[in-house]
Amino acid sequence: MGKYIVKRILIAIPVLIGITIIDYAIMCMAGSPLEMLQGPRISEAAVEARKIALGLDRPFYIQYFVWLGQLLRGNMGYSIKSWQPVSEMIGSHLGPTLLLMGVSLIVSLLIAVPAGIYSAIHQYSKGDYAVVTFSFLGSSIPGFFLSLLLIYIFTVKLGWLPSSGMTTLGTAGGFGDVARHMVMPVIVLAASMAGSNIRYIRSAVLEILQQDYLRTARAKGIGHFKVIGKHALRNALVPIVTVIGMEIPVLFGGAVIIEQVFSWPGLGLMTMSAITSRDYPVIMGVCLLSAVVVLAANLITDILYALVDPTIQLD
Amino acid sequence: MKRNEEKKRRDIVSESYLQTIGRRFMHHHLAVVSLVVVALLAGAALLAPVIAPYNPDDIVGPFSGAPSGEFWLGTDQIGRDVLSRLLYAMRISLLVGVMATLISTVIGVVLGLIAGYFGGVADMAIMRFTDMVMSFPYILLVLVAAAVFKPGLWNIILILGFVDWPGIARLVRGNVLNLRETNFVKGNIVAGMPLRHILFSEILPNTVAPILVYATSVLALSMLDEAALSFLGLGVQPPTASLGNMLNGAQSLTVLTKQPWLWIPAGLLIVILVMAINFIGDALRDALDPGSRR
Numbered sequence: 001m002g003k004y005i006v007k008r009i010l011i012a013i014p015v016l017i018g019i020t021i022i023d024y025a026i027m028c029m030a031g032s033p034l035e036m037l038q039g040p041r042i043s044e045a046a047v048e049a050r051k052i053a054l055g056l057d058r059p060f061y062i063q064y065f066v067w068l069g070q071l072l073r074g075n076m077g078y079s080i081k082s083w084q085p086v087s088e089m090i091g092s093h094l095g096p097t098l099l100l101m102g103v104s105l106i107v108s109l110l111i112a113v114p115a116g117i118y119s120a121i122h123q124y125s126k127g128d129y130a131v132v133t134f135s136f137l138g139s140s141i142p143g144f145f146l147s148l149l150l151i152y153i154f155t156v157k158l159g160w161l162p163s164s165g166m167t168t169l170g171t172a173g174g175f176g177d178v179a180r181h182m183v184m185p186v187i188v189l190a191a192s193m194a195g196s197n198i199r200y201i202r203s204a205v206l207e208i209l210q211q212d213y214l215r216t217a218r219a220k221g222i223g224h225f226k227v228i229g230k231h232a233l234r235n236a237l238v239p240i241v242t243v244i245g246m247e248i249p250v251l252f253g254g255a256v257i258i259e260q261v262f263s264w265p266g267l268g269l270m271t272m273s274a275i276t277s278r279d280y281p282v283i284m285g286v287c288l289l290s291a292v293v294v295l296a297a298n299l300i301t302d303i304l305y306a307l308v309d310p311t312i313q314l315d
Numbered sequence: 316m317k318r319n320e321e322k323k324r325r326d327i328v329s330e331s332y333l334q335t336i337g338r339r340f341m342h343h344h345l346a347v348v349s350l351v352v353v354a355l356l357a358g359a360a361l362l363a364p365v366i367a368p369y370n371p372d373d374i375v376g377p378f379s380g381a382p383s384g385e386f387w388l389g390t391d392q393i394g395r396d397v398l399s400r401l402l403y404a405m406r407i408s409l410l411v412g413v414m415a416t417l418i419s420t421v422i423g424v425v426l427g428l429i430a431g432y433f434g435g436v437a438d439m440a441i442m443r444f445t446d447m448v449m450s451f452p453y454i455l456l457v458l459v460a461a462a463v464f465k466p467g468l469w470n471i472i473l474i475l476g477f478v479d480w481p482g483i484a485r486l487v488r489g490n491v492l493n494l495r496e497t498n499f500v501k502g503n504i505v506a507g508m509p510l511r512h513i514l515f516s517e518i519l520p521n522t523v524a525p526i527l528v529y530a531t532s533v534l535a536l537s538m539l540d541e542a543a544l545s546f547l548g549l550g551v552q553p554p555t556a557s558l559g560n561m562l563n564g565a566q567s568l569t570v571l572t573k574q575p576w577l578w579i580p581a582g583l584l585i586v587i588l589v590m591a592i593n594f595i596g597d598a599l600r601d602a603l604d605p606g607s608r609r
Contacts, residue, residue: 018447133345136597140535140590142542145582148565156572249450256454257543271455272547275462283459287451294450 005303012295019291023284024064067284076288077281079274086285089270096166097259097266101251103182104189105244111194113240116201121228123206131198138195143188147261150184164263185262193250197243204239208232237308245301249294339602346598349591356588360405367399372554382576389576392564401580404556408585411472411557412538418476419537420483420530427487428514432495442488445481457540461549471550475537483529490522524603531596535589542585558585 058066070077076086119131155163161184162168167177208214209232217231259268267286274282330338341347359366368387369375376390383389388397430441448456460474494500495518503513538558544550545559553560558581564570565578 015443015446015450018443019450022447136590136593137586140539140593141586142539142546142582142589144543144546145562145585148562148571148578148582152571152575252455256458257547260547272458275458278462287455287459290455291450 001303001306005299008299008302012299016288016291016295020068020284020288021064023287024060024067067281071288076285079279079282081274081277081279081282086281089282090267090285090289093265093267093270095266096264097255097268099178100182100185100189100259100264100266101255104186104193105247105251107186107190108193108197108247109240109244111190112197112201112243115194116198117205117233117236119198120202120205120209132202135195135198135202138191138198140195141191143192143258144261146188146191147184147258150187151261154184166265181262181264185258185264188258189251189255193247197247200243200246201236201239205232205236208235211235235309238305241301241304241308245297245304248297249290252290252293336602340598343594343598343601346594349594349598352587352591353595356405356584356591357409359402360409363399363402363406367396367402369396369399371395371400371403371556379570379574379577381574388580389574391577392570397561397576397580400556400561401558401584404558404561404581405584405588407468407551407555407557408538408541408559408588411468411475411541411551412534414472415475415479415537415541416530416534418473419479419533420526422477423480423483424487424519424526426480427484428491428518430484431488431491432514432518438488441484445484448478449481454540454543457544458547458549461544466544466549466552468551468555471541471544475540479533479537483526483533486525486529487522490525491518494518494521528596528600528603531592531599535592535596538585538589538592558582 067077074087076090078085079089082089115131115135119128122128151163154161162181163184166181167174168181214227214231217227255264255266256268256271258264259266260272263269271283271286273279274286363371372395374394375396376386376394378390378394379392380386380390380394386396386398388401391397391400426441426445430438456478457474460478461471464470464474500513500517503517508517541550541557542559542562545557546562548560548563550559551557553563561581562578570577
């Protein structure tokens with residue numbers, strides 16, 4: 001097991017380096033961040049001086065190695081726009097995003113796991129069709145459109161829920177206030193995740209239900225409840241773990257648009273504004289962080305597999 | 316009764332592969348309905364120049380006029396007919412979806428074939444590259460790329476096409492690895508058939524079904540992505556209408572609260588199209604599954 005983990009990490013390192021190279025190359029094709037500074041009041045000499053100060057006059061591969069060297073020393077660089085350290089910016093925006101992602105993931109699992117299992121056990125029943133249709137709806141509705149609909153209904157028409165930010169401006173916030181601000185973004189994120197998860201869990205459970213060991217369990221006459229509860233559900237843990245592993249990268253990206261719509265002060269909002277102002281160091285920092293998260297999520301998923309399913313051999 | 320059953324069985328034995336697929340597909344009533352819906356909408360989009368009541372870019376009515384007998388879905392902020400714009404928008408959105416799917420399918424199939432068939436260094440390099448692309452959170456990659464290259468119709472198509480292929484590459488590689496061990500492929504190798512023939516005439520046709528199923532989900536996904544990008548202003552640029560950028564106006568509070576005809580129809584159209592495509596994909600998956608007993 002320990003050997004396997006080391007091996008996986010060794011494979012992940014070149015992938016990670018490759019990601020930073022692709023990333024940096026795209027970024028350099030984008031054009032200079034100084035274009036944003038240019039205006040009638042800034043002389044060309046000043047722009048040129050700034051360019052040299054930022055090291056933007058050097059070729060792209062040297063800039064890359066400078067950045068990589070800094071990174072290995074724990075320095076992610078400074079934002080070109082606000083001059084804050086990137087690590088500090090990420091640190092201050094990470095909390096709200098993790099909160100939103102975590103709650104949405106839990107809510108989506110609370111919907112998807114029971115719904116997927118119910119729908120597999122009652123295959124081809126009316127309930128099954130209803131669940132599957134709902135799941136298709138969940139994965140087909142664009143997040144931003146669902147957000148707009150919810151805002152239209154709950155904020156504009158009914159006036160029940162606040163539509164932007166994390167706390168009410170001018171108040172201290174508090175648990176209740178944050179929770180009220182979270183309801184709509186969580187519904188949107190959870191609906192889209194639950195949509196695909198339900199179908200995944202349903203088909204996985206359907207496959208389990210056809211296995212020989214379940215037929216044996218039924219033949220023993222231990223009763224429907226025990227067959228499903230003890231023999232089928234335990235094996236359904238494997239697909240559930242897969243689903244969690246698959247959702248983490250999706251969550252990381254999906255939050256960008258939703259945070260934008262609801263002005264949720266998280267990483268997504270920060271990333272969008274960095275993208276529009278071509279703030280390279282910030283974009284690089286976020287891409288790197290998300291790549292690490294995705295690779296780590298893949299690794300943890302594979303390890304969890306081995307824990308929930310002893311028949312899987314890692315080598 | 317008995318004779319009927321026998322006749323049915325004889326039909327099943329003698330029917331062609333396509334007939335089998337068609338019969339299985341017909342079992343999914345929702346998918347059949349979806350197919351009709353997609354055909355109707357795609358037809359309307361194709362015939363937009365003929366059936367649209369007004370030119371989509373012309374100012375023909377009052378500013379932000381409510382739906383009326385003259386303008387069925389009202390007019391937008393500068394007096395263009397919403398229904399006509401919707402028809403043209405659907406054209407653009409379908410074009411983006413179909414083209415992006417085609418590009419990513421071609422890239423994925425070629426890379427998957429090479430990786431799976433040749434193995435070794437080629438396989439290593441391609442699969443590591445696939446891992447890299449897959450490790451970016453998808454939307455983040457699309458957003459960065461859309462911000463980097465000038466937003467516009469063809470750039471969006473290319474970006475989505477170059478981002479969606481890893482799934483297909485993995486799928487094809489897996490299938491090729493299995494097929495390479497089959498006797499008919501080994502037979503071809505022993506017989507000294509040219510590589511082109513083995514790859515494209517023997518292996519590829521046997522993996523078309525899963526590719527087709529996967530492509531429908533890529534189609535649905537890329538239409539959703541186009542909508543999201545255009546909604547954020549990073550996709551198809553006005554005055555060209557796309558389903559996403561027609562919703563862009565709803566970011567203003569007046570439009571959101573007082574002029575629902577400007578954004579709800581476009582949003583609903585996206586939902587209907589994507590959902591129908593997903594239903595069709597699901598039915599195809601069942602119909603093309605060789606293990607299916609129906």
